[in-house]
Amino acid sequence: MNAVVRPAVRALLLDPDDRVLLVRFVNPETEAHFWTTPGGGIKPGESHEDAIRRELLEETGLADPEIGPVIWRRREVFAWAGRTLDQPEQIVLVRAPSFQPQPHIGQDGLVAENVHELRWWTLEEIEDSVAVFFPTQLGRFLRQLLETGAPPEPIDVGI
Helix, strand or coil: CCCEECCEEEEEEECCCCCEEEEEEECCCCCCEEEECCEEECCCCCCHHHHHHHHHHHHHCCCCCEEEEEEEEEEEEEEECCEEEEEEEEEEEEECCCCCCCCCCHHHHHHHCCEEEEEEECHHHHHHCCCCEECCCHHHHHHHHHHHCCCCCCEECCC
């Protein structure tokens, strides 16, 4: 099966206490649960900044965030909803006040996108959890970011 290339952008969304907002997805092909940063596909003609603003509003309700630099990159090929996706991702740093996520696409939209939960996580909770995260070494790269700041160039964080 040929993979569909789907460029995407995600936000490492941090609050003032350095908690990160993560989204729990359930893969419709495998029923595997995993946590990742909010974001999604970049539509044709859309910039990565416009795409992340749209995705953050849809998934979290956060309007008009200050978009920081691209800090990480990753690429993954995976089965999703009857297709194989080849998804190169840019992950941007976004700082925001603490807020209760209120997705603008509504519960039906979240279910259609296989989103099952949004939650703020501390670094320690991520490091101590047995949950599956993407990027898979999220705790390691988050710790590095919090200790040394944003890298001068995006870091490849693998799968």
